[in-house]
Amino acid sequence: MFEDVADLYQQVILDRGRHPRHAHRLDRFDATGKGDNPMCGDRVQVWVKRDDAGAISDVGFEARGCAICIASADLMAEAVIGHDAPGLRALSDDFAQMVRSGQSASNAALEQLKPLGGVSDFPSRVKCATLPWQALMGALDAPDETEAAHG
């Protein structure tokens, strides 16, 4: 009876929603950011670690949310590895466009996030998918914790 949700709940989404691989704080991180959806109470926090060149080398998250939200955070944690801030912002925009309109820009990093494309048929769920990215953008804008720590 749920044939028509197959696009939304692809196996990857169900698996990642149930058993996320990156759902943990990082012991050592450079920045952290939070995303909040006051309309439904969902909440995501991400922690990021950068390499010497400023590219993301590790991401962890904690989420209080649905399968879409958790799977989106988990896939994001992998898709963003190796990207610097400008690349991340572009990827975040392309991702938002994909889940809103179903149209995906030609961005190689978007490939790994394609399982979330089905969200575009469910307008009330778009925010579930973009919330982790909102948290990530918050981390980009946040003061650098390591620098702060080193004074």
Add this chain to the structure above:
Amino acid sequence: MKDNFSPLDLLALRADFPILSETVRGKPLVFLDSAASAQKPRAVIEAMRDAMEHQYANIHRGLHWMSERTTEAYENARDLTAILIGAPSRDEIVFTRNSTEAINLVAHSYGRGMMHRGQAVLISEMEHHANIVPWQMLRDAHGIELLVCPITDDGDLDYVAYERLLASHRVGLVAITHMSNVLGTYTNGARLAAIAHAHGAKILLDGSQAVVHRAVDVAALDADFYVFTGHKLYGPTGIGVLWARAELLDAMPPFMGGGDMIGSVSFERSTWARIPHKFEAGTPAILEAIGLAAAIRYVKAIGFDEIGAHEQALVDHALARLSDIEGLTIIGRAQDRGGVVSFTMRGAHAHDVATLLDRAGIAVRAGHHCAEPLMRRLGIDSTARASFALYTTKEEIDFLADTLLRVREFFA
């Protein structure tokens, strides 16, 4: 189609609600989200359309036929509202935009105008944000203490703690829900009022959910303020009600200033109109009041005894069916409850449950239901909520239960 289950002729009643014959993605609409906003009977739709087509002008202003007739219709809505909730006087009915505005009116006019620094407002753990935030704003602006009465694990108000809080603090006003929009719990309004009064406090009951399912009598409750919102009572959006004792309304300063609420105006000073007009600044929701009047006539004609009995049977049936589903937890087990059933499902977030139900044509609400502090108290993030109305059928609840079994398999 009367059966032993329900005293209502549901087939006929459902035909009164045009939207119920809509399909959603090719499936019959199963609307179990009436606690968020109820669907509208044809009587309401036609009353508003008739007014616009045949009898409409601004009220209280024109000296012409159309204005006089429209004023009568608007004021008739006030009469019907007074009768609906047993208000001793029609002048005690103030029309607002919704419950939220009615509570803000009290927080502003009574709170800032008549409460004193060091006094407290007492709310409960199961309030809607509409009955929390205005009091926080009052607290921060006016030096009022905000106290929160706990609930029991079953979801009843803790009446012992309630009395203790009243005894140990200078509570000026109690503001508590008459029926929880999440747990379905009816509070004992008369008992709350008696205890509040014994400690010198006034009491506001948030009747947003309560008026929909049962006859309410503010005089029998001995309340001081009562609020509700038209759109949950099968009426239109944009119209809400504040009832308050005349002597309180008389003493309270106006909330908003403008036309219709004045006695006379000069640049030096203005005087206020008599109640209730003192609290109805500007052109009110005329068409919506006319729609509300039609809604009240509609539910009164069916009768609250019948509506209440029907919904009680629905709740009992839903609790029995949903309790049988392994992994599903019903949130709220109060003794006295109305047509709202919240639940969580192991292994599936409420949003995911709601999306799958939606694909079967079933509309439920999922999330924190504008009651985040209650969610925290219960130790959960969100629930799915099925809510019932006079047009809800036993078959719809069976379909919900059957579909939930499949949802559980889907996420297993």
